[in-house]
Amino acid sequence: MTSTTGSATSAGNTSAGTATTGTLFTRIIGAAAIIITAWVVVSAFFITPADVQQGDSVRIMYAHVPAAWIAYLAFITTAVASGISLVRRHRTLGFDRVAGASAEVGVLFMGLALITGSLWGRLTWGTFWQWDPRLTTTLFLFVTYVGYLAVRSIDTNPQRRARRSAVLALLAVLEIPLVHFSVVLWRSLHQEASVLNPDGDVRLDDVMLFTLFSGVVAFTLIFVWLVMHRQRLAALQDAQLGAGLEAAIAMRRAETVA
Amino acid sequence: MRQALVVARKDLLIEWRARLLLVRVAPFALLVLVLFAVALDSEPLILRAAAGLVWLAMLFSSLMLVQRSFDVETDDGAVDVLLTGTVEPAQVYLGKMLAAFAQLLALATTLVLGAVVLYGATVGADHLVLLVTATLSAAWGLSSVGTLYGAVVANMSGRDSLLALLALPVTAPLLIAASRATEAAFGSQTIDTASGWAWTALLVVFAVTFTAAGAAAFGTLMESDA
Numbered sequence: 292m293t294s295t296t297g298s299a300t301s302a303g304n305t306s307a308g309t310a311t312t313g314t315l316f317t318r319i320i321g322a323a324a325i326i327i328t329a330w331v332v333v334s335a336f337f338i339t340p341a342d343v344q345q346g347d348s349v350r351i352m353y354a355h356v357p358a359a360w361i362a363y364l365a366f367i368t369t370a371v372a373s374g375i376s377l378v379r380r381h382r383t384l385g386f387d388r389v390a391g392a393s394a395e396v397g398v399l400f401m402g403l404a405l406i407t408g409s410l411w412g413r414l415t416w417g418t419f420w421q422w423d424p425r426l427t428t429t430l431f432l433f434v435t436y437v438g439y440l441a442v443r444s445i446d447t448n449p450q451r452r453a454r455r456s457a458v459l460a461l462l463a464v465l466e467i468p469l470v471h472f473s474v475v476l477w478r479s480l481h482q483e484a485s486v487l488n489p490d491g492d493v494r495l496d497d498v499m500l501f502t503l504f505s506g507v508v509a510f511t512l513i514f515v516w517l518v519m520h521r522q523r524l525a526a527l528q529d530a531q532l533g534a535g536l537e538a539a540i541a542m543r544r545a546e547t548v549a
Numbered sequence: 550m551r552q553a554l555v556v557a558r559k560d561l562l563i564e565w566r567a568r569l570l571l572v573r574v575a576p577f578a579l580l581v582l583v584l585f586a587v588a589l590d591s592e593p594l595i596l597r598a599a600a601g602l603v604w605l606a607m608l609f610s611s612l613m614l615v616q617r618s619f620d621v622e623t624d625d626g627a628v629d630v631l632l633t634g635t636v637e638p639a640q641v642y643l644g645k646m647l648a649a650f651a652q653l654l655a656l657a658t659t660l661v662l663g664a665v666v667l668y669g670a671t672v673g674a675d676h677l678v679l680l681v682t683a684t685l686s687a688a689w690g691l692s693s694v695g696t697l698y699g700a701v702v703a704n705m706s707g708r709d710s711l712l713a714l715l716a717l718p719v720t721a722p723l724l725i726a727a728s729r730a731t732e733a734a735f736g737s738q739t740i741d742t743a744s745g746w747a748w749t750a751l752l753v754v755f756a757v758t759f760t761a762a763g764a765a766a767f768g769t770l771m772e773s774d775a
Contacts, residue, residue: 466719
């Protein structure tokens, strides 16, 4: 328990009984994220042209592609942080918290990517879903991390939770390439007639490309902002749990003295 | 390896005395086959789907087996005693995997026979080797993943539903490969014997990967908390 209380002092500003998870750094990131997101919204809706084939539905891309990118970035972050936390598990739970925070945000963005993608698919392909390898792998990744979060949400000893969830996150790294490979093989065997252009390739002009790039930057900033806050919140929760335990022990001691 | 065999023998002995496989899991698996037939309600469709349905029923039933395999370990902290002794965690994992493998193999045989009897699936003599190899490798893969994820959720509250949520997505490649290989062995129109063997190769890769991962991770998962 000393490790959790020790790291809590570095997490957030604890002054006069109130604890916040914001720092100057997160405020700068947050402000930058708001400004760039505003630019992306304006550009996506009003500045960029509609696609010759897809029309206005191409604008979904400016949210969909960055969301999918962040989802994968989040899961890589979770895997790396889990690996580190397994190796250095006798120190602190810091990397475990980063892994958990990143997975939570990743599931959120992957949900967004799946929803925006299927809306776009309905408009472009005429169907919400296609059993294409990329989509299927993404869906399995999503379900895998929902399971990962379910394991994290179970109340147990933090050290044990850190170990189990780290192993799970690393197993997902094994699972996903196997899923992807088998789905590719599966689809190549009975490929059905694709609706329109299966990749939905769009010719991007400079403004579109810049807007897409801005979207990726904006979403990355939002991701970093969310993970930092979430991770500090988890540290505060752990610290509170530790403090509650210490208070209870002190109370029992006082009882025996009296 | 000797220790692994002792653990496997212990698990199988417990199973033999309780006969859970015989009285609960195998009837459940056959029931699933019957329910699929009722739900699909078309004989040509059932015959075409037979291989996939067999392996889907295998996945569901294997969850029950794995659950049981870890309940006997975590009740009364039996596994802690095993591990505080001189038994290597990897050996315990391999032993439990072997025991699960033997049971899953029996279950798979039952289900394939079930598909032959209930769905009218046929296996030609020339496809028998493919069917046996595919079933062996799929049962191996399933036992490796099942034992590994059983260890992940061992001793957790709400572990039954959690095991399904965690293990089933991982078994997706196994479900695809085992179904296709079995389909080829059942003499399918769309999949030839050569692809059946390719899918079997994927099953072996899957099984080797997760056996290695399980042997490596088991110690970390079972570590008791100071």
